Each structure stands twice: as structure tokens, then as C-alpha cells.
Amino acid sequence: MTLSLTDEAAWLHRCLFHRPIDDISLKRYEEAHSRFPQVVTTALVSRVVARRLDAEAIEFVLRRRGAGRELTQKIQILSYVAEARPEYLSTFINTSPSRARAAAALLAALLVAVWKSLKGRYLIRRHGLV
Numbered sequence: 001m002t003l004s005l006t007d008e009a010a011w012l013h014r015c016l017f018h019r020p021i022d023d024i025s026l027k028r029y030e031e032a033h034s035r036f037p038q039v040v041t042t043a044l045v046s047r048v049v050a051r052r053l054d055a056e057a058i059e060f061v062l063r064r065r066g067a068g069r070e071l072t073q074k075i076q077i078l079s080y081v082a083e084a085r086p087e088y089l090s091t092f093i094n095t096s097p098s099r100a101r102a103a104a105a106l107l108a109a110l111l112v113a114v115w116k117s118l119k120g121r122y123l124i125r126r127h128g129l130v
Contacts, residue, residue, distance in 0.1 A: 006030075016056055016079065016082075032080075051127060
């Protein structure tokens with residue numbers, strides 16, 4: 001199954017930001033791929049997108065194993081594209097200082113990291129990704 005960059009960007013964006021990709025981010029993602037031809041869609045990325053697997057969880061585990069570089073690159077491109085857009089400001093920056101909220105966010109991030117690690121390991125094993 002051959003997937004387009006549009007399909008790929010749409011799924012990876014949904015995994016990272018839990019919402020559909022907008023036209024500007026999609027266009028910039030495609031432009032980044034035209035400027036960096038060494039970033040290719042491999043079988044791993046294709047399977048993650050085609051099977052609608054949790055790309056964030058899989059990338060989290062593979063990065064720690066020194067594998068899945070192409071998935072990491074694609075997620076980084078999407079993050080860079082989003083980071084420069086005002087619609088994503090609250091995703092990257094805490095706009096109202098609060099120690100209690102910061103502590104709660106750190107605890108939540110720790111729990112999410114444990115969950116993503118477990119889920120990523122399961123998905124990799126279950127779908128034979130590596």
C-alpha cells in the first residue's frame with residue numbers, strides 16, 4: 001500500500017497533537033520533504049500510518065533503542081512546523097505561570113511516558129515493526 005505524504009502528515013499530526021492537520025502545516029510538511037530528500041518514507045513509517053498505530057509511542061521506544069530514525073525525523077519535522085504557528089502556542093509554551101500546574105504537568109508527563117513506553121513496546125512486538 002502506497003501512502004501519500006498527505007496521508008502520512010495527517011496521521012502523524014493526529015498522533016502528536018490529537019487534532020486534524022491544517023492546510024498550512026500540511027503544505028509546510030510537504031515543502032520540508034522537497035527540501036530534504038534524504039528524509040524518506042520507509043516501510044516502518046508506512047506500516048505505522050497504514051495501520052493507524054500510535055506513532056508517538058512507537059517512536060518513543062525506537063529512539064531509545066537507536067532505531068526508527070526515519071520516524072523520528074518525520075515527527076521532528078511536524079513539531080518544527082507546528083512550533084512556529086500561533087495556533088500551537090499552548091502546546092509548546094505555558095502562558096500562565098503556576099508552580100502547582102507545573103508540578104502537575106511534570107507528574108502527568110511522567111505517567112504518559114511510562115504509558116507510551118509500554119504501549120510502544122507492545123505495538124512493536126505485536127506488529128513486528130523491528
